[in-house]
Amino acid sequence: MKILEIDSLAKTIKGLKASGKKVVLCHGCFDLMHPGHIKYFQAAKKMGDILVVTVTPDIYIDKGPGRPVFNQQLRVESIAALECVDYVALNQWSTAEETLRLLRPDIYVKGQEFEGLQDKTGKLQKELKVIQEVGAEIRFTHEVVFSSTRLINNNLKK
Numbered sequence: 001m002k003i004l005e006i007d008s009l010a011k012t013i014k015g016l017k018a019s020g021k022k023v024v025l026c027h028g029c030f031d032l033m034h035p036g037h038i039k040y041f042q043a044a045k046k047m048g049d050i051l052v053v054t055v056t057p058d059i060y061i062d063k064g065p066g067r068p069v070f071n072q073q074l075r076v077e078s079i080a081a082l083e084c085v086d087y088v089a090l091n092q093w094s095t096a097e098e099t100l101r102l103l104r105p106d107i108y109v110k111g112q113e114f115e116g117l118q119d120k121t122g123k124l125q126k127e128l129k130v131i132q133e134v135g136a137e138i139r140f141t142h143e144v145v146f147s148s149t150r151l152i153n154n155n156l157k158k
Helices: 006-018 035-045 072-080 097-103 123-134 148-156
Strands: 023-028 050-055 087-090 107-111 137-141
Touching: 006 023, 006 050, 006 087, 006 097, 023 035, 023 097, 035 050, 035 107, 035 137, 050 072, 050 097, 072 087, 097 123, 107 123, 123 137
Parallel strands: 023 050, 023 107, 050 087, 107 137
Antiparallel strands: none
């Protein structure tokens, strides 16, 4: 089963790491699945053995009115359908901080748009502190980037 509750996923990851597997974590909203997301996941998978994706719950999405367009269940199921993704869980918190503490991945992956280690929400800076706390490494993909918000606003909200 690819879709797990976050606590079950933590136990699964602990076992995988104990057997020598390198666990990679991606985290985000992933409201509108597009080629940029798929390439991001594929690039992240190449950085380790197991690709885990955690998804922001509907109640914590701060992308503006009418968002998310797709509810959390559909977003989780869409990501789980991708061959390169090993496990998916719905996050329980507003940021990835507690998720990082619970799952303790070897590598936390963000897209190159975050490579300057700054984001206007301040979430990435908080996540960086936790990454250091748990002994993980942050890496960045260098794939094509699309903005789901821009795609939704320009193409779906007519």
